[in-house]
Amino acid sequence: MIIPRIIVIDDYEGVKDLNGEKLNKEQIIYLSEKLSDYLESEKGHLEKEGYVYFVKDVNGLIKIGCTGDFKNRSYGLKSYFGDLKLIRLLKCNDMINLERNFHVIFREKRVTGEWFDLKEKEVLDYELGFVENVFEAVDING
Numbered sequence: 637m638i639i640p641r642i643i644v645i646d647d648y649e650g651v652k653d654l655n656g657e658k659l660n661k662e663q664i665i666y667l668s669e670k671l672s673d674y675l676e677s678e679k680g681h682l683e684k685e686g687y688v689y690f691v692k693d694v695n696g697l698i699k700i701g702c703t704g705d706f707k708n709r710s711y712g713l714k715s716y717f718g719d720l721k722l723i724r725l726l727k728c729n730d731m732i733n734l735e736r737n738f739h740v741i742f743r744e745k746r747v748t749g750e751w752f753d754l755k756e757k758e759v760l761d762y763e764l765g766f767v768e769n770v771f772e773a774v775d776i777n778g
Contacts, residue, residue, distance in 0.1 A: 692723055697752065
């Protein structure tokens, strides 16, 4: 069986390789099993305590990112992107998955990469009830 090394998942047309060829059921099942095995073997490496942050740039776009050390990350972000305003900071035990969840939740407002056309109110008002792994919403004002 030929298994593509890179695949594209299209919400409307299913799973395809980079040439646009649809994968058959056997290929999808095989990939699913391999991915499941991989995720299980990497579980200890994937669940990492840290922070999910929302920062706003001078153009009004909001970046959703994650880091184990927000203080150092904020210095790097500011040196690369200039002045940024911290909108929300969440301390959690699975920063990678929490960040991915927010990327999915706000996908309709994605501009590019981790940058979204969101209003501060949307970020601040978003209920965290769906999240089990947030330790605390860190108070950034004092």
